[in-house]
Amino acid sequence: MPFLDRHIGPRPDDVAAMLEAIGHPSLTELVDAAVPASITPHEQAEFRGLPRALSEGEALERIRRIAARNRPAVQMIGQGYHETATPAVLRRNILESPGWYTSYTPYQPEISQGRLEALLNFQNAIMDLTGLDIANASMLDEATCAAEAVLLMHRSNRKVKGGAVAVDSRLLPQTLNVVRGRLAALDLEAVVTDFSGGLPEQPLFGVLLAQIGADGELIDVAPVAEAAREAGALVTVATDPLALTLIPSPGSLGADVAVGSSQRFGVPLFYGGPHAAFIAVRQGMERSLPGRLVGVSTDSSGRPAYRLALQTREQHIRREKATSNICTAQALLAVVAGAYAVYHGPEGLRRIAEDVHARAARLAAGLADAGLELLHERFFDTVTVRVPGGADRVLARALEEGINLRRVDADTVGVSIGEPHTDEHVAAVLRAFEAAPAADDDAHTGDTAAQAADAAPERFAIPAELRREDEYLSHPIFHSHRSETSMMRYLRELSDKDLALDRTMIPLGSCTMKLNAAAELEPISWPEFAGIHPLVPADQAEGWAELIGDLEGWLSAITGYAAVSLQPNAGSQGEYAGLLAIRDYHRDRGDEQRRIVLIPASAHGTNAASAVLAALKVVAVATAEDGSILLEDLAAKIEKYGEEVAGIMITYPSTHGVFEGDVAEVCRMVHEAGGQVYLDGANLNALVGLARPGEFGGDVSHLNLHKTFCIPHGGGGPGVGPVAVGEHLRPYLPADPVAEGTGAVSQAMFGSAGVLPITWMYLAMMGPEGLAQASRTAILNANYLATRLDPYFPILYTGPSGLVAHECILDLRPLTKASGITAEDVCKRLMDFGFHAPTLAFPVPGTLMVEPTESEDLAELDRFVEAMAAIHAEMTEVSEGRVAAEESVLRRAPHTAEVLAADEWDRAYPRSQAAYPVPGLRRAKYWPAVGRIDGTAGDRNLVCECPPLSAFDIENEAGATAGSEDRA
Structure with a gap:
């Protein structure tokens, strides 16, 4: 069967029935009527170069x-990208699980509790590692995150108006490029600075520091941070979360903001992305924080419940007054990074970091003993070496060993150690520098070599003033899932709480939630794609x-x-x-x-x-x-x-x-x-x-x-x-x-x-033809839903032919006025039917925008119509005065299994109406994990950390509010 038939939902007989309902004789005629002739070519569009x-x-x-045609190698290039080991339990149960990768942004929190908890784990890990009070739920990448941090400092600094930002010359080159470009666009001055000479002598609203230089040197940022504070500037520190298990947190060093990438927490190289960056801030700056923020509130039963907090900051509401233009973040990769921290815990992360540093130290010792000049002796994972005129020769010999190193210039080579790298890799790199005996020489395995290797970590130990002493990742979640069995079940528990495309249509207007076919996703895990560093030579x-x-x-x-x-x-x-x-x-x-x-x-x-x-x-x-x-x-x-x-x-x-x-x-x-x-x-x-x-x-x-x-x-x-x-x-x-x-x-x-x-x-x-057929079917599905739903909820806008495009807006406002039941109430009630809500209140308040896409079949479309018709009947009961709005099944939706199974039932409608409003739900039923969440209370009393386990204990009287301590 052609893939087109797998991608498109309606079968030929279904198409005929749908066209009859709409009132058009053929799909071609429908599309010709919907799409203006002024934008279409006279002949079918040619896709020059597009294959059959x-x-x-x-x-x-x-x-x-x-x-x-890609040539995987051992990647020791570094520069913000590191080889890591993705635990198979995370790869199979997150990256390769449609329950995780087909879900939508958790704007409807009651059906998103699993991914919200996973993102809260990520936030908690970042908060602990950076030593700051609030972390968001991920950013796009480290470089754009640093740029966002500079703009955050600019709008948050009330002491210095105007001025410039001093930017560390030792930041990664891509960070420097993006930051300078973003500021130049806004006519803000960035002064690239070598801070060894102190701060620039001009007013500064902020300082952006590297805790680890692009050359790998560990930098004591505390003196510069202190000087910046005295000058009235805010301080952002770019850092490495794995290194933070060994070196002081930015918060302890006086930083207001910390940024970085969580890529090395189990996310493949992916030729440069996607990787989840992070930003964390001190208390008082959270309401200017860009991106999404997971917080804790309570549901209608008083239980802790997760939600996106402070959503009114987001660009779709604030438009030109938004704190940034970020829409998509890197949620899936943040889930992986957070789960990596949960799986390894503080001891495991520290062990990985210590192994990385120990191997880097052994490498440094071997190079130094061979008489080569190290550019620095204080490092975490990266050693930079001078080899006058010999960089290309070293890189070529390393490549013969199957290893990529970084060419800094003709005289300098950088080597970055990652989690999967072994002592054998270190030995191979030393041979590339001609700093070790040949592989067949017994001397390199003798007592002297072994003793030198053992002494290397101590010889190049991180200095006491640059070592971390405080604890981190103390929440029980980071100590609870060490076995693969336990971790697998935890991930299943989380995904069971969510509603994604693997369960139901997600009819979000403007968001096009369509089939993500398994065959399309299969190649991304292949090492020939996932294992390539973005800075490899072109022939690799x-x-x-x-x-x-x-x-x-x-x-x-x-x-x-x-x-x-x-x-x-x-x-x-x-x-x-x-x-x-x-x-x-x-x-x-x-x-x-x-x-x-x-x-x-x-x-x-x-x-x-x-x-x-x-x-x-x-x-x-x-x-x-x-x-x-x-x-x-x-x-x-x-x-x-x-x-x-x-x-x-x-x-x-x-x-x-x-x-x-x-x-x-x-x-x-x-x-x-x-x-x-x-x-x-x-x-x-x-x-x-x-x-x-x-x-x-x-x-x-x-x-x-x-x-x-x-x-x-x-x-x-x-x-x-x-x-x-x-x-x-x-x-x-x-x-x-x-x-x-x-x-x-x-x-x-x-x-x-x-x-x-x-x-x-x-x-x-x-x-070519399949792509056109997908567009035609998207228009068909949208017009079918518009036709079927218009008797219940009028379609707000249509084109000159009375047709819509690939989405339609349902006008709930007349029935809302008559009943008091809002579009948000309808969204929550749809959860009881096992549906994700359409787009709420955009672009018109009080409406729902529906986009079915071409991938949904007639049975699913009809199931949605059935649900909306049932909800219309429930709203009509309220509008006619037979049921009070506050006591209605709509206002008290969604309904959890716990509420429905309670010994007492004091609601004005039967349990069966709440749980099984249409017969088909008795065959397959999704149960929302929590009741309706109190968003206002969550924004007023912001909590952005994992609540204690006692908060979920029904016998603990304080449990219902244990998560309400205000950290923000």
């Missing part, structure tokens, strides 16, 4: 040949180059743009990169004054937040009653701002779920005013194979590979947001992060490369 559809077997065979990554080249070409063909960069590692970063391209294009043409970006009032909040980060000013454009851009208001804004207009950001189909017929006219108006057109790719799932943004007016778009192109959401990341541009914007695509200068938007050249094989497999197996 391959079967699963053919695609796997082809990608195996690509993978074979020829397979990656081929795969990336394929994707860039295919995505260009699909979108009609001239070039694509895969560097942005989230949709928000793709937006940012596209807006930088527009801004820099105008700047190079002498149009510095073009700093205004027009954004429809209905646009997703990241649009406005990204514009502000690119130093553009946001001007809203009104929308008409049908949800389309109001052309009169657009014309008025263009006339008012004239040559200040940099461009417009359009989501197409619109955020209201319709194909606007005049999008080409909007593009023409902006182009005639001298502006550029940014077409947001969030809704590209309705266009692929039907129309190309680059051909109907777009100059630049970002794409969401974690939506349209099947990379799973992973509970809130990984995401990939490539930026696609017209020929005139090609020079402004993101630059190499490790090159001198600025221009990178993410840490690695190809961002979250490790998940790109998923999209390659999807495109290869779908082929």
Whole structure:
């Protein structure tokens, strides 16, 4: 069977029945009626360079040949990327488990308790290791995280207004590149500084320090931190969480903020990403913290319950006033890193760190005994060596041993030890430096060599003033799961609490939760992809180059743009990169004054937040009653701002779920005013194979590979947001992060490369016609739901033909007014039916936006209709006065098994209605782990650490509130 038939849900007979319900004779006629002729080519779109559809077997065979062109080696390059050992129990039960990788961001916490607990474990580990009060639930990568930390210091420093940030010259090169670029865009000054000479003599709002230099030296940051505090500056320390098991925490050294990457906590190299970065802050800064934050509140039974805290900070609500433009984070990788800390515990992590340092010390001792010059003698895992004129020779000999080292320059080599590296690897590196006897010489195994190896750790011991003495990871969760059996069951316990695509449709408008096929995901775990360091020589990554080249070409063909960069590692970063391209294009043409970006009032909040980060000013454009851009208001804004207009950001189909017929006219108006057109790719799932943004007016778009192109959401990341541009914007695509200068938007050249094989497999197996058929079916499914649900909840917006695009908005407001039952109540009640809620209150408050995608079959669509019809009947009972809103099954949803099994039942409706509102639930039932969570109390009394076990003890009277101690 072709893969297309596996990916698309409705069968041919189902399609006929659905078309009959909608009232259109054929799928072609339906799509022709829904999609404006003004944006479609006269003939079927040609996908030049896109291959014919391959079967699963053919695609796997082809990608195996690509993978074979990569040459795995022992990676001792370092530079922010380390070989690690992913415990098989974590790989199989998290990375390869659809219960984890197909889940959505936990905005509906009652059905997300498992992943929220796992993310809270991550936060707790980071808080303990950094010695700071609050850590968030992950960031995109270490370099962008450092940039976010600098902006956090800038907005949080009330002592120094204006000023500059002093940035440590010994930071990783990719961090320097991204930080300087982010600040340059905002006209903030970054002073790159060698702090051995003290602080720069100018006002500073912040200082960004490296606790471990790019050359591996351990740095005592305490004196600089103290001087910075005296000067009124805030302090951020970039650090390594594994090293923090041995060296002092940034918090103990006076840091206000700590950043870093958790990659070496069990996450593969993945050719540069995805890896979960972290940011932690001292108490008092949490409300300015970027990204997502897991906190603890209570549910309707008074039990501790996890939730995302302070959500009103997020960009989809605050728009241009948001603390950052981060949307996708790295939740799945943070779950792995947190589980790694749980599995190993403090003793295990310290043992791994001690082994790493001991091997680095043995390496240093061997090099020093051979008369080679070490650049430093205080290190954790990285030894840097001078070999005048001999670096290339050393690297070549190491490669003969199957090992990659880092070429600093022609005279200097760096060697970084990772968790899997052995004494045999150290011996091989010494041979590469000609600092050890040959492998067949018995002398190297003799008593003298053994004694020297034993003495090496002491000889290069971490100095007392740089050693950690306090405890960490003291919560019982980090001491409870040492056996694989116990860990496996714990992970199963967590995943059972969640509702993901492996259980049900997730009908989230604008988020495209579609099939993430097993065949698509299979290659990402292969060592030929997962084990490649991003800085290996080009001839070791020829397979990656081929795969990336394929994707860039295919995505260009699909979108009609001239070039694509895969560097942005989230949709928000793709937006940012596209807006930088527009801004820099105008700047190079002498149009510095073009700093205004027009954004429809209905646009997703990241649009406005990204514009502000690119130093553009946001001007809203009104929308008409049908949800389309109001052309009169657009014309008025263009006339008012004239040559200040940099461009417009359009989501197409619109955020209201319709194909606007005049999008080409909007593009023409902006182009005639001298502006550029940014077409947001969030809704590209309705266009692929039907129309190309680059051909109907777009100059630049970002794409969401974690939506349209099947990379799973992973509970809130990984995401990939490539930026696609017209020929005139090609020079402004993101630059190499490790090159001198600025221009990178993410840490690695190809961002979250490790998940790109998923999209390659999807495109290869779908082929040109399959991609078009997926778009047609997405439109079919959305219109079928709109037709079936309109009698219960009117569809708020339709196009000129009375049809929607790939999503529709259900208007609950009339029945809410009559009943008092809100759209949020409906979301909670849907949990009792085993459904994830649609998108709540976006883009219109009081509504639900539904996107079924092409992967859901007719039976699942009908099951959703049945649930919504039952909920409508329950709302009607309230509106007619037969049931009070406060006593209704809707207001008291969701219902846990514990509540339903209680000895006493004092509610106004029967248990059967609460648990089994439709007959099909008696065959298969999902039970929410907690009742409705008190979000207001959680924000008012913020708790961002794991509660004590006593908090869950029903016999402990204090248990219900034991988690309420306010740490923030």
